[in-house]
Amino acid sequence: MTKAQDIREVIQEQSVASGERRALEQVTDLLDETLAVDVPHRPEFKAQLRRQLMAEARRTMAPWYRRPAFMYSSVAVAAAAAVLAVGLNMWPATNPVPTVPGGPTPTLTAEKPSTGNADVRKVGREDLPNFALPDQKLLPGEPGPATLAGLNLNGVAVYQLSSRPDNAQFSRIAQGMDFSRPPETTANGFRVTEGARTLTMSGEGYVIFEDKAAGSPKDQPVVLDETAVRQAAQAFLVRAALPVPGLEPAIFEGARENFKHIYTVIYTPAVGGLPVVNARTVIRMTDRYRVFSLEAYAQTGEQVSGNYAVTAPTEAIAKARERGGGIFTQADLGYARTPNDQAIYLQPVWRVFGTGSRGERLVRFVPALAPR
């Protein structure tokens, strides 16, 4: 079919002279070419608006732990009871705590993950929330698909997190980040603000930190190498009592307003050797080792809820292709973090790799559990 065929038909329907028709078709082609191009936006605006929307959404949408008691399942009640009785354990730092030149000294030691304090039962497929994830652009240097060798596609584990994050965990994170004020409870989680620094955590464990006054652009920048940035990021996570994902982070350099150099560190957590695709930790720091932005998930330990067959990778690739918008050729397996009212699950998801219509490297996500 010709490009913009519907518009050509509109032009044709008007029965104009052939010369004018050709001219209008050329206008159509020009519009097709020029208006398909993205309008650039300020990434910090997009991120800021997202945070505002999330805060508003959490304020207006009733969170799981504030709903009437009759809505709780026995699982959630048991999990809450276990949290009250035992308290939460933190995810371990799987890597050694580095020393950062000129940076903060880690003060927290790693603790073991939660191992059975909460009531994690075998779940049926009907318990698992459906999910859809938007396509993700692969950043330069990010690896392509991993091998499927050794995976048993007839018995892939589904995990359930052992409990929801709570005030005690939030307080620990806040203390690690040197907040001295007591946290306040909000409609959907917890928040603490001191000066230009704000830390929030949702009931699903989504942690956001922002320091609007981080660093002074008048200071001489320090030229950092990748190792120093990685060590600084890891030290920050450990100090903040947040999980340090086991996989190597991707590190990018850029510029931001007054700073010539800023560094972005993206960690992808892994469970059972597979990446959790929508629970990435993103840390942004200045060239003075100051973290000015953090997005992370406070995990609370995961336990196997059952083992299930997954669809074939060829089927996932076919489904990715059906949606159009690129060429998709390879797939590997990961996990998607999928909360619902009762629990937070890690479900298998196919990561289908391809190339978008503008040549960008894309990953498209296709839920992987096979039909019953």
Next chain:
Amino acid sequence: MPGDRLEGPLTHRPLESTDKATDEAWLVEQAKRDPEAFGQLYDIYFGKIYAYIYRKAGDRQAAEDLTSETFMKALANIQHYKYTGQPFVAWLYRIAANVVTDYFRARRPTAPLDEGLQLPATGIGPEEAALRMDDQQAVARAIQTLSPDQQDVILLRFSGGLRLKEIAQTIGKTEGAVKALMFRALGGLRGKLTESGVRP
């Protein structure tokens, strides 16, 4: 069976229903009660909505303000959204169009569009790049001379990727009226582009 796809509670639907429209429908349903799902919708559609508003409003500050207003209104009203087979983005465009209309009732754009235009990353040479930038700026200026309705049909079709029928439902007109608006808009653009010395 395909007909079984939408039966049952949204959270309990079979996972094989992964075609785009169905995915979107239940993601929207999730977004009515799950902030993270709303965040996913925002991630998916931010670019399209920002581009539409920027091209109508004409400057970055206004585009940011109006984009914020659009998504805040979407969040406030998503409980009332009902999936009718139309893409969700059409609903967002309708909110954005109303927000922009309200904005123009009070003021006119003051800054040129040039600062926000971007070349596709296709490895083209500098001369070709400059020509394409000229084209983009000329097209942007020409679109600004159209009536608001004509701007909508052009932007929703070529930037938003909506079909003519979907555009009709979005702006509350018949498909025939949209075709007429489209034809007149193309004619108007042809004249303006010719004046600017841009092909065609």
